[in-house]
Amino acid sequence: MNFCSHCGAPVVLTIPSGDTVPRYVCSACATIHYQNPKMVVGAIPEWEDKILLCRRAIEPKHGLWTLPAGFMENAETTAQGAARETWEEALANVEIGALYTLYNLPHINQVYLMFRAKLLNLDFGPGTESLEVALFDEADIPWDQLAFRTIEATLKAYFADRRSGTFKFHFGDIGPAK
Numbered sequence: 001m002n003f004c005s006h007c008g009a010p011v012v013l014t015i016p017s018g019d020t021v022p023r024y025v026c027s028a029c030a031t032i033h034y035q036n037p038k039m040v041v042g043a044i045p046e047w048e049d050k051i052l053l054c055r056r057a058i059e060p061k062h063g064l065w066t067l068p069a070g071f072m073e074n075a076e077t078t079a080q081g082a083a084r085e086t087w088e089e090a091l092a093n094v095e096i097g098a099l100y101t102l103y104n105l106p107h108i109n110q111v112y113l114m115f116r117a118k119l120l121n122l123d124f125g126p127g128t129e130s131l132e133v134a135l136f137d138e139a140d141i142p143w144d145q146l147a148f149r150t151i152e153a154t155l156k157a158y159f160a161d162r163r164s165g166t167f168k169f170h171f172g173d174i175g176p177a178k
Contacts, residue, residue: 042069061147
């Protein structure tokens with residue numbers, strides 16, 4: 001950040017009085033510009049024993065598979081964002097259920113929130129951000145072609161919970177790829 005979005009003056013990176021973290025502070029109007037993690041919200045669309053996945057038409061990870069998810073927008077709830085992302089990426093209508101996973105990715109300033117969701121019908125198709133969408137059972141998940149480690153962790157937890165007969169909330173931290 002170089003300039004204040006409030007008045008246009010240059011900003012400096014400093015620790016404001018009473019704070020412990022460096023922040024961009026305007027040299028003219030003293031506005032403190034807080035930068036916070038981005039929330040990624042998504043769904044695990046379920047139809048019988050299958051899950052709906054999307055093959056990405058955009059970067060990052062063009063051509064790889066993912067659950068429908070994306071950045072939360074202002075003025076929406078996490079559940080609304082998950083339903084919106086499912087519509088945008090898969091043209092699928094879902095009923096959002098319980099929050100299922102929460103993964104922190106502090107190295108890229110993101111938090112992933114994935115909800116279980118009931119696919120309301122089989123009327124779906126690729127949205128503008130997807131090359132294709134398809135239902136997969138566990139044996140057919142393209143594990144070696146998943147776009148993100150958060151999605152892999154979510155799907156592994158989901159199928160393990162389904163085998164055990166009990167779905168529980170999962171959370172954790174995912175660090176940089178090695």
